[in-house]
Amino acid sequence: MNLLNGLTLALAQGTAPEAAARGAGGHGQLDVMGALFVFMLATFIGLMAIQRVSRLLHTPLMSLTNAISAIAVVGALIVSADKDAPLYVTALGLVAIFCSTTNIVSGFLITDRMLKMFKKRPGAAK
């Protein structure tokens, strides 16, 4: 029953006038406190995960997080595909897609290329 309510709510929000005005991808009502909670929790998870990364791998780590921060592509897509946007807004979005895609492709490829080089001493205990 609760689930059903939640879904109805989500649907209702999807068609709310404000959400419509915010364009495609504006995900319903803005929940600043919720977003702040997510931000704080993600930061702590990040800090804890990164602290465990061996210093050996800090360069690949940075190129990997670089690719991850190219998640900006999501925002760029939302802007570019907006049918109500004037041409210059679309153009800005397309350039942003280009920039992010460059980072996604080069970031993941070079990280993997570097990681492939890290090998154990032959015969070392597995």
Place this chain on the structure above:
Amino acid sequence: MSAETLVQLLYLVATGLFIMSLRWMSDPETARKGVFSGCAAMLLAVAGTLAGVASGGGTHYGWILAAFAVGAAVGYPLAQVPLTAVPQRTALSHAFGGLAAGLVGTAKFLLYYGQGNGAALAPHIMVALVLEVLLGFLTFTGSLLAAGKLQEVHWIPQRPVTYPMQNVINLGLFALALALGVALVLNPLAGWAPLAFMLVAALSLAFGVLLILPIGGADMPTVISILNAYAGLSAVAMGFVLNNKLLITAGALDGSSGLILSIIMCKAMNRSFSNVLFGAFGQTQQAAAGGEPKAYKPDTVESAAQIMAQAGLVVIVPGYGMAVAQAQHRVRELYDQLKKRGVAVKFAIHPVAGRMPGHMNVLLAEAEIPYDDLVEMDEINGDMPQADVALIIGANDVVNPAARSEKGSPIYGMPIIDADKARTVYAIKRSKNPGFAGIENELYYLDKTFMLFGDAKAVVGDLARQLAGEGG
């Protein structure tokens, strides 16, 4: 299920995969899995966004596809650069990341402003928008300049550039940008708002350049890490603007990674953030040079090889000079020859060896040196008194005992590799000039230190050949 729910579910899975991706990076054994899960997460994120966009009646798909294609075409060669150029590539991709965030912020503002959409420009969204644009654009120009300095582009000064009142001017510009930002937050729909917005963007672009100009090459590992954090934070700000939790999470992961790496780099050089950003490191060093010239004790490759052949433990301390001389593969030959003779060989890796965090490990891994023998500074220092030979290849400041003893030295307090505690020290040096930072190194004048002058690649190659020859 509504399209919106589907989008959020895909984002949820993507978030989990991003976190696992970092988690798997903790160990070289599982690290490649991390790359795959990161890739998968990104695909899900793009697919989810496209689904959401399509359900809202999106358009321009042809152009979007073209932007993807061009981005991939530029990104692929950028992933093939030599590993010595990885720091530049990283800085360049921070620049791309910052630019993307700045552009999306600008686009969103212009869109809402054009629609006269006051609800979408509510104060909390405007705060996020201004932050996104500030961080994005300053990361863009700052990273471009950092990449230029690392690439040693000839018209970009390598040495710190300083001028009178530098910090006052920088802070003044930043304050002006902030003041404009506050005015924008309060009056997002005013007639002057687009102009003020463009001014904030322009000031951020200028500020990025001014921030990096006074920073010298030795501080690049820290600077790259800080810019990494900024790029992540600008993605977080974008997440607040778009109310998109995936952007917030992924940006926060990137931001915290940049933060931790910056802290590690600062500790490794015994400097504070503000000191790196506002200290203009290169400036203080002229005073340290000078004094009466002291005599080096040069030695021959033959006798160096002999001493190493009889050693129980040889610790090699590589610096960026080794990479500049392209000596990694010769170092590997030397490593093989010593191992063949039953000599234990370890590499002592200082956290700031190379030009970005962890750079030296990657360079040595490329030369197929097993990562078990790459030892962090804190771990190797306990073993240094047992080392028969410390061989220093292209490193200088990271083995300078002045960091321990001389209060007046610009590197005083910086943790170093205790090469001077080994029984014998061999240092390969290209010339008799002081190193990159221009600081004299007492280590080279100790009784137990012998110098091997010459190109690192040639000298290490000769050492390896000598050892191979004697082995018969």
